[in-house]
Amino acid sequence: MKVLFLAAEAAPLVKIGGLADVAGELPRALRARGLDVRLVLPWHASLSTQGLSPRRAVEVVVPSRGGAYTAQVHTAELAGMPVWLISGEPIGSSASVYSDPPRDSFKYAFFCLAALRAAESLGEIPDLVHGNDWHSAAAVLAVARARASHGPWHATATLLTIHNLPYMGVGGGEALEAFGLAASADERLPDWARLVPLAQALAEADWLTTVSPTYAREIQTAEHGAGLEGVLSARAGRLTGILNGLDLERWDPARDKALYQRFRPDELPRRRRNKAGLLTDLGLDARGEIPLLAMVTRLDHQKGVDLALDALQSLPDPDWQFVLLGKGDSSLEERALTFASGHAETARSILRYDDRLARCLYGGADALLVPSRYEPCGLVQMVAMHYGCLPIARATGGLRDTVCEPAGADGGTGFLFEEPSPEDLRRAVERARTAYREPERWRALQENAMAQDLSWDRSAELYLQVYEKAVGVARGAA
Template structure:
């Protein structure tokens, strides 16, 4: 099975957001199943400054406004996964990964089409072209239009994965004309969306996927569909939700050098030493009996920071400590700083990107608060459970699919609530704190959470089955 995997970023080569983790880890897991998957990335100027070995393979040409734009093709590897790097004038016009919308639209359109012409130049024919998010959407449109006109592409199936629906890209109408990929029949697309890359990808790919089963259902509704719910509902038979995973080697408290004391499922008692050390590092009272609540997140309205702070304000008569790690919206940063300033003995706000501290927070906190208004998948809850920090989540998207609500009879792995409002979160936290006081029950809850399997093995097997089914069915 041969898969061309298009992404705008992939860890560890280039990382801005969560897409990089998926693109860096899923192909590796697929390779272990025998899939010949090859990643394609733009060769950003910033990437050229990184320390890795690359080899120039040749060139490929992309037609643009009756002329030809040349793309230079390089190769490297990410943990034994082949990676192609596409360079060219549109990609070199900005030093940033993501920049001005007009620059990005041309840059990623060029990248998407060069990735396809590259295959022909190299003589490597994929069976599946798997594109991620709006940055790679033009590849879906090009194949929709030209696949049956070129024997090289006849029979090649396409899959388009959306990681976060609201991020649709900017007007690409001029680019569609310049690159000659105008699609006459964009069935079910509302007029306003017919020049945006992501909706075009959703309308033209053979198969669609997103990053959790619940999110796949939610985006078919007006609440979460952002105006594309009719299209997604019409294509529901070809829309699949597959949970992202985490690298269980990278996220392993038994071998994590960032921690004060490594620990595992079998010696969970050592977590207390990590908690006490974390309390000291944050300037909080070093008392392990006090529940330590945490959030590790981008400060954004979507993430429900305001919901969390309002809920905690309603719980000032309860004993707790709280740490918030992250940066983002300045209004939310200001509010978090004020909250910390008013209650310095209970609240610590760390306004910076601190990966090693994040690991210590996962290992030392008792509960991880994730009150997202929507969450396509989410990784924080999976990492938290792996490290024995019990998630308190809004029941939406991937949070709903990964966290089983606690019940004394049916057990569970965390605490879930429905409405995106402070009172609902407060009630869930109070349920959690009630169980926390029963140390035996809390330990059992932690162990159930820690043994949950969120590895990429499970996710890759589901993608393998999706690929196999798509190839067997063929192009329709």
């Protein structure tokens, strides 16, 4: 099966958010299962070509209402993965991956249509176009609408992955219309959504996926559906939640040079040296009888930083130590600093992005707080589990699907709380503290967490199954 995998960003070439990790890792896992995947990216000014050696393959013309635009298509390989880089004036005129909405809408519509024109020119019409988030919506729409013409795209399937539903390209309808993609007439869409790129693609793609089974259910509700719960519920039979995977080469506590002490799952006693090193470097007392809690996050409302600070405020100081690492909203940064200064003997707030320190926290802290108000999938809880750091997480989205707290003492991989409130989080922290006082139970939980299959291989197999369903739908329609 031949697949065009379109994304706005992909690690390690260009990374802003979590989409880059998925786009950098899932296509490789799919190729390992025998699929002929091509990763297609805009050639952003910030994209690194180190190790790529791009060569010019073809030049294509993309017509628009305001005149035609020329796109240059370069091909390259990244560790055996074929990569197409699309450049042209709408892409080159923007210095950043994401800027103001009108400019982004035009840039990504151009990118999508140039990618399809390139596939035609290179004789690389795929069996399936896999788009990611609203940036790839124009490709999904163009293929779906070209199918009726019985041209080269008549049997190509479309799949759209929703990584974070509220980001839908609102205001992008004018750009779509400029490139000949009219407003949707689908009656399942609310009127306001018929010019919104993501909403239109949700209605017209052959299949939809999102990044966890629970999030797939949540976005069909008014609470999480961002006004599109109606069309998503109507399409529930073609909506599949598939957990993202973890790059087990990048995240490996047995080989991670950032750690004070590397360790394997059967060497958990060695892990204690990481906690000792952390506490020393951060100026906290080494107190083995109390848990070291960590939070590695972007500081914003979604991530529940306020819930964590309020929950810890209600616990007695001698019973915990806490390290917060991250940056973001200025008011939350101020709250974090105030909290740490008020708990100088037990807490530290470090307001920066620091990959080495994050790895040391995963490998040395006892538990990781992940109190997100919503979380489509989440990566930090999976990394933490793989490093023997037990998540204390809100039971939402991918957190519910990856963290298990059974009623009994056996089989758990962390601790969950239901309501997005400081009180419910505090109770989960108290359950974790109780378990921590039982070393054999705590070690069993760590072993369970580290034994979970978090690989992209598992995810790729599920995507392969969905690809086959999408192709079946498209060819049935053709």
